[in-house]
Amino acid sequence: MSPSAPVEPLPNEPWDVLIFGTGLKQSLLACALSRANKKVLQLDHNSYYGSSETCFAHLLECDEWVSQVNSSSSPPLPFSHARIWRDESxxxxxxxxxxxxxYTLTLAPNVVYWHDRFLEVLRNAEMTGVFVWQAVGAWWVYEEERREEEKREGDGSSEAAVLGEVMAGAAVKIAKAGMKVKAGWNKGRAKKMVEEGGSAAPWTQVGVNSTAASSTTEMAPASIAASTTTLRTKPPAHEDIAWDPSLTDTHRTTLASFLRYLQSHSTTTPPPPSTTLYGFLATAFPLPPRLISHIHALTLLPTSPSETLLSLALPRLSTHFSSLGKIPDARSASALLISYGGAGEMCQVFSRAAAVAGAVNALARGVTSLSPSPTEEGKWEATLSTNEKVTASWVVGGRWDLPSSAPSMDNVRSGMKKMARGIYIIDHPLEVLLNPKYADERITPGGCVLTVFEEKNGMPVYILAKASSPGECPTGKSLLYAGMLLSQETEVEERSEEIEKAYLVLDNSVKKVLDRVSAAQSPSSLSPTEQQSEIHPSNLIPGIIYKLLYTQYGHPPTSPSTTMSSTSPTFSDSSNNVITISDLPLDLSLQGEILIEEVLRVYENILGLGRGEGVEGFLMVGEEARRLMREMEGE
Structure with a gap:
């Protein structure tokens, strides 16, 4: 969340495209159009970049944002019920x-899969080096221990701990090898470690002596266990599924069959559209509920397994498994993080790149009215909050940036859902969750994903944990981003009680994770050397020292085909040259296929190109712009 410069008069000239909002889609579009030689003016009524995907570079900015969200006089925002608690000490x-x-706190925490289309577009445009990338390590699932009678029923809980490693291992074995990838994503950190004679810490099981464990290249997955609860990790392993002794023969065969189906599902006859992931797995690939929950956790979809559509889950599972083993120096990871603010950092980078290509960016300027130009046929005239008037052939804006009277804004806010979100600062590095999985991995993950299923309705609470290495918190601290979808739609009168209960669920989910970390780092689980060390981080009890809670409004994840349909609420008719584009969905996964397709369609409409004709030149930059970019980057 960068402060704005003093308001200066805008250039008095006509524009090809007027873009309202500096969210990720608007900024990406501004960059692409500017590089295609369009005259672009990008404005934002906020005094900071990023719109609803911004990041805060100082905790004081969080206080200001909370006041803005809760103020009745502020412009409409996709947020409500914001509050902050902090430990004054x-x-x-x-x-x-x-x-x-x-601290750098982002309102849009996301992970980017290695095989995601967004990363593919950045590679083609030679823009991956603009960002600092971090690997996402383990994927954890919190489980309540079952009663003894449930264990005797054989519902597969003994296999739950190894489900992820078996599936991931099989996926790696099945996937085609030999794909050449660029290793530039980690900005040379691996090379620096080698030059300095360093190495990544080996993966050790909780409670196993670290010296003994380091002698093995590939370690078994850790389970942070107690008498009543378990936090299980699902890292990839390379053992053949047929030789894994932890699975029953029936479940081993079933999982192998499901993985084969996952590889070829796009070429087979799809099940009925209403088929859910739970219903499909329980019938076509009979698996117990706990194993189905573990599979569902890998989709990152915010609905419960019984509500999650199979058509949404299968592509995500395919992307997850096909990305495993592909990231250089972090072969156990399947996804990446962008340092210094995630989506907020991307918004600023793309807006700056647009400015380098000739666009003009201006903050603290909203649009108060939009109407056909009285003097220029076929153009639109926008009156700004600064009383300035600008004209453009095309107008593009986010749903919260265009005036409600603008064409294509009818019913654009209908059908939204609410998501309770929480950002927690933890006074502990949580290294037991973030260690590399294999001793030969030279990159320590910058984050990990945890899933806690809500006890009453099975809704997943996803928690993205970030270490200090992404540059978003001081050394010795960590960040937890928690989110849970609420079932109540916004057309119905808001119920504060529902939101308060959701905040309580988020708090309890985070506390469950911290309790497991604390139990795993008790003196009995430490090596003798660690027990004697008074400054070892494992001797610290993890605790919450700050939290920002808020409710966000938006649309839940959809499939690319649904999102890009003519009736989709995320893309409006452009026949009048006014286009409303959506915010990012309420999703922990960036889903670049949807992001790029929507921006690309707007890009092609404005350039007068046919469907698919803008792919080749999208985000490409001319030589002069390349020179200016190199100068800005100090090369």
Whole structure:
């Protein structure tokens, strides 16, 4: 969340495209159109870049944002019920807010899969090096221990701990090898470690002596276990599924069959559209509920397994497994993070790139009215909050940026869902969750994903944990981003009680994870050397020292075909040259296929290209712009 410069008069000239909002889609579009030699003016009524995907570079900015969200006089925002709690002993105000610095909190936490189309577009445009990437390590699932009578029923809980590793291992074995990939995603960090004689810490099981464990190249997955609860990880392994002794013969065969189906599902006759993931697996590939929950956790879809459509789940599972083993120096990872603010960082980078290509960016300027130009036929005139008037042939904006009277805005806010979100600062590095899985991995993950299923309705609470390495919190601290979809639609009168209960679920989910980490780092689970060390981070008890809770409005994830249909609420008719584009969906996965397709369609409409004709030149930059970019980057 970068502060705006003093408001200066805009250039008095006609524009090809007027873009309202600096969210990820608007900024990506501004960059692409500017590089296609269109005159672009990008405005935002906020005083910061990123719109609803912004990031805060100082905790004081969080306070300002909360006041803005809760103010009745503020422009409409896709947020409500924002609040902050902080431990005053960690964040005093008497020292000039020094402790409040060093944090970057994002409103749009996302992971990007290695085989995601967004990353493919960045590679083609030679823009991957603009960002600093971090690997996403383990994928954890929190489980309540079952009663003894449930265990005797043989519902597969003994296999739950190894489900992820078996499926991932089989996927790696099945996937085609030999794909050449660029290793530039980690910005040379692996090379630097080798030059300095360093190496990544080996993966060790919780409670196993670290010296003994380091002698093995590939370690078994860890289970953070206690007498009543378990936090299980699902890292990839290379054991053949046929030789894994932890699975029954029936479940081993069933999982292998499902993986084969997953590879070829796009060429087979699809099940009925209403088929759910749970219903499909329970019938076509009979698996117990717990194993189905583990499979569902890999989709990152915010609905419960019984509500998640199979048509949404299968492509995500395919992307997850096909990405395993492909990331250089982090072969156990399937996804990446962008450092320094995630989506908020991307918004600023693309807006700056648009400016380099000739666009003009201006903050603290909203649009108060939009109407056909009285003097220029076929153009639109926008009156801004600064009383300036600008004209353009095309107008593009986010749903929260265009005035409600603008064409194509009818019913654009209908059908939205609510998601309860929480950002937690933890006074602990949580290294037991973030260690590399294999001793030969030279990159320590910058984050991991945890899933806690809500007890009453089975809704997943996804938690993205981030270490200090992405540059978003000080050393010794970590960040947890938690989110849970609420079932209540926004057309119905808001119920604060429902939101309060959701916040309580988020708090409890985070506390469950921290309790397991604390139990795993008890003196009995540490090596003798660690037990004697008073400064070892494992001797610290993880605790919440700050949290930002808020509710976000938006659309849940959809499939690319649904999103790009003519009736989709995320893409409006462009016959009048006014286009409304959506915010990012309420999703932890970036889903670049949907993101790129929507932006590409707008790009092609404005350039007068046919469907698919804009793919080849999308985001490509001319030589002069390349020179300016190199100068800005100090090359």
């Amino acid at each position: 960690h964040f005093p105000t008497s020292d000039g807010y020094k402790a409040w610095r060093g």
